[in-house]
Amino acid sequence: MFKMLKLIKKYSITLLLLSINTSLYSQITTGDTNVVITTRYRPEIIETDKISILPQLVAPSVSERTYTYHFPSILYHPQSVYTPIDPIFLKPEKAEILFDNYIEVAGGNYLSSFFNANIHNTQHEYNTYGLSLKHHAANQSDNPKNALFSDNYIKAFGLREKGDDVYAEIEYQRNAINYYGYLDKFSDLSLDSIIQIFHDITSKARWNRDNPKYKNQLELELNLFNHQNFNEQTIDIVNSFEKSIQSNLVQLDIEANYTQFYSTSKYNRFTLGFKPHYNFKYKKINLDIGLNTNYLLDSNTNYIYIAPSLRVETDIIPKKIKAYLGGFGNLGQNTFKSVSRENLFIGNNTMYLNPYIWKFYTGMHGSFNKVVQFGFDLKHEIIKDQYFFINDTTVLRSFVTIKDDLNRTTLSGEIKIDLNKKFSFNILGNYYSYAIVTQQQAWHMPFHDLSFIAKSHLANKIYFSGSYYITSSREAIDLAGEQNTLKAINDINLAFEYRYKPNISGFLQVNNILNNRYQLWNNYRAQGLNVLAGISFSL
Secondary structure (H helix, E strand, O other): OHHHHHHHHHHHHHHHHHHHHOOOOOOOOOOOOOOOOOOOOOOOOOOOOOOOOOOOOOOOOOOOOOOOOOOOOOOOOOOOOOOOOOOOOOOOOOOOOOOOOEEEEEEEOOOEEEEEEEEEOOOOOOEEEEEEEEEEEEOOOOOOOOOOEEEEEEEEEEEEOOOOEEEEEEEEEEEEEEOOOOOHHHOOOOHHHHEEEEEEEEEEEEEEEEOOOOEEEEEEEEEEEEEOOEEEEEEEEEEEEEEEEOOEEEEEEEEEEEEEEEOOOEEEEEEEEEEEEEEEEEOOEEEEEEEEEEEEEEOOOEEEEEEEEEEEEEEEEOOOEEEEEEEEEEEOOOOHHHHHHHOOOEOOOOOOOOOEEEEEEEEEEEEOOOOEEEEEEEEEEEEEEEEEEEEOOOOOOOEEEEEEEEEEEEEEEEEEEEEOOOEEEEEEEEEEEEEEOOOOOOOOOOOEEEEEEEEEEEOOOEEEEEEEEEEOOEEEEEOOOOEEEEOOEEEEEEEEEEEEEOOEEEEEEEEOOOOOOOEEEOOEEOOOOEEEEEEEEEO
16 A cells, blocks of 8 residues: 555656646636526426436426537436437527526326425525425336336535635435336336335535636535445545636646445545646637646556647637537546446446547537527547446346447537527437447447427417437347347427416426337337426425
């Protein structure tokens, strides 16, 4: 242990000397570091998630679209390891400021129940604090049997905005779902033998300083995650610093992470990231040049990864169309918690992987006029130790992870049409190409996906939206080598809302109208047509 600490100290001193003498800086995108608490009532109904394990119904609340490359981490909703469809280039829709405190109550077929409440103090000069509660469950299912779930969430938070901003929160989530992809001949399994329960406790603290000379944000996060006999503890510390020098910007990100996992065996991992970068303008070109340095120490590895980072951006048509290109290398880290979020039905054999990713990209985005906006992006990734999910051969047919090196090319495109702010229509799509080394296929990864999303409203009283999601067929396999092709997903959803008064509304969501029991994961089929209806009211 003493030798290990001495080695860490030696590498830390070396990295510090490199950072002082180098002129290269890594890429971060901290932007405005001010903390904003958004807890107001949002009456608009969201579209159904493209890949969301049914009968888990979509909650009747909406988060504002960011229209940036954002890879959502939806807690315990299974999603494949490919990039999900998400708006990528366009500007966010204008937020509707209505009421701060709200309650939503709903129910549906499958004896589903839904409750969501957000309560906090309002109109205080310096302090904001509050409480969020959420419950969502399905209590009846058929074909497959016992495809039940229960999600429960509570969060307390507080923010002080006098002088330096200080924010803190603590949240607890309990999620229960059954293994229901078991063999038909074991249909008499008891609920106790197939249920799995996740416990997740997270606490965060953030300190933010913003003055004319520099900006700095320090964040600490502690997480305790438990699933049956598996326990994981994670500590993450991130400091982001930026300083303007004339019209240029110097930024530095430092992150330290420690993960401990224990069950029948133990695993410990420490990582340190040191990422300076420099943003400046040369004529009409914006450049961001940096260096990504990652140190990894675990049971098998003691290594420093160093890679450059570059982004170039310029206007093709000023204030209308921009083009960009760039590339970087960076260390990725999966945890038992992150893998469980991707696939709810994970089993006992889950590897801790630290994939190293080289990413190169180019693209263009902008608008022709106030009505039509567009964007496209071409990306190539070289990933060492990408993980894939395959079925084990146990009675429950749960999943394990295997690894292989992967080259993935993604072509993404998006068009948005907005007519008079009363009707909007989005088309988003991705095409994927894979090259792997030892595996036959990129298991559970699609070759393309496409979404159509439309929204409209009448007289600020009736709001409705529709969505159509398409995902190509995917290949799956189990440990015995039995291969299966999962059919393409076609999912149509509709949502309606009637605003009776400014603070009271009723809503109806109809999901999977085609009643298509497609396979989200091998042997795990979606439930068919499902409905959720309820009311929302602010306090």
